[in-house]
Amino acid sequence: MNVIERELTILLVENSADDASQIIKFLKEEIIKPIIHHAKTFDQARESLTRGFHYDVILLDVSLQDNTAGKQVSDLGQLANDIPVIVLCSGSDKEFTAKTLSPGISDCLRKSDLNGSYLTKSIAYNLEKKSIAHKLRDSEERYQSLFSFSPIPMWVFDVDTLKFLNVNEAAIRNYGYSREEFLNMTIKDIRPEEDIEMVESIVKANKKSGIFSWGEYRHIKKTGELIYVDIKSNLIEFEGNRARLVLSLDITDRVRYMQAIEEQNERLYEIAWSQSHVVRAPLARMMGLLNMLSLKKTGKKEPKEILELVMSSARELDDIVRDIVRKSEVIKNYKE
Known part of the structure; x- marks a missing residue:
């Protein structure tokens, strides 16, 4: 189901071909009629805006080679006039982006968080905010x-x-x-x-x-x-x-979803730790005892006593495996 069910003209300012391709894919998945103009540089974006092309929204990558100064971001905001400008940044750009945000810049999204729904909801939200701002000025x-x-x-x-x-x-x-x-x-x-x-x-x-x-x-x-x-x-x-x-x-659902993922990761870490550490102890004992039997170097211990020790280690290993299976089932049920 499309989040935005109307035609939108979007200016995407992005110098990475891979990132641009992924963003365009997100937009086409969620917007019923997206018309996307791709500018690879700030100069290309400025040219499009000064020529009078109409855009509903601008998506701006702050990592552009020719867009490293806050003044250029501000300039683009002024050229955009009242067009919503959504800044796309990496984690390292976050502090810079916060400083450059002004009434001309509508929103800032981390690229690592992007998906079709998140991006288009931000677009829809900022288009709604723009609409509200226009009507506030009316009366x-x-x-x-x-x-x-x-x-x-x-x-x-x-x-x-x-x-x-x-x-x-x-x-x-x-x-x-x-x-x-x-x-x-x-x-x-x-x-x-x-x-x-x-x-x-x-x-x-x-x-x-x-x-x-x-x-x-x-x-x-x-x-x-x-x-x-x-x-x-x-x-x-x-x-x-x-x-x-x-x-x-x-955004409670989104935050709780991320918290659930973190909890699952913690459980998976516990399982991995068990597999790499806890399992090795009884397994090593069993291998040592069986080696003693095979070489007939049991010392003062009777073979029967050695076998009992092997069974004890086997039962311990079985308990560990059962615990791993149980934790895996908990994660499976949690995801469902």
Whole structure:
């Protein structure tokens, strides 16, 4: 099933042929009618934009040879005007990308995390955000309508008091609080106690810099359920207050899936360790005892006693094998 069921024109700025091929494959799997223009360099991308080609979204690789400076990323954001620019980065590019993010840059995705669904959901999310931004500029009345009925949980909070100033229906449904309850709370009330100091620090830093803010955090619903969310926010003026507009995307399933993989890896490591260490002990004893019998060098021990020792080691080895099988079954059932 296609995530985006409409035609999209996409500018892909990527100098790696292999990475470009994989990204194009992802897009074709998830978008019903993708029209993809591939630029291998920043200069080619700039030429396409200055010639007036219309694009719905731009995918930008920050590791381009001619795109090593933050100024060029910023320039592309300005050339793109209001076209969503999604930066694709490696782990080593993450700090650089965070510094270059601005209102012209919509999102940043690690290449190592990419798959068709993740990429196109980010595109859909940022296209929706772009649509919302356009209508916010049209009129306060239209903004309120879009804000209230967006399928993505959203809210506005005061950057000085941290109090909620407005929430939409999706936030009310997702977190379980009524509108009145939200408006009598601060953003600290939906955070785990141990995360509050970090939240206060981030809000304080962003209030000074005024930058676009994004990241993954933990929230708590009214029921006490802990969820993981991808937060995007920016400074706005709301009813005379300096505030932040926040979009909260629930990524709990994705995080728990990754945690499940890590747990499986731990179990597999235990099995591998057993095979390479625990199994060797009884096996070595059995081989030594059988060698003694074959060479008839049993010393003071009777052959029967030697055989009993062999059986004891065999039973120990059998228990180890059974434990490995049991752990393998646990992993199999966990995956199912």
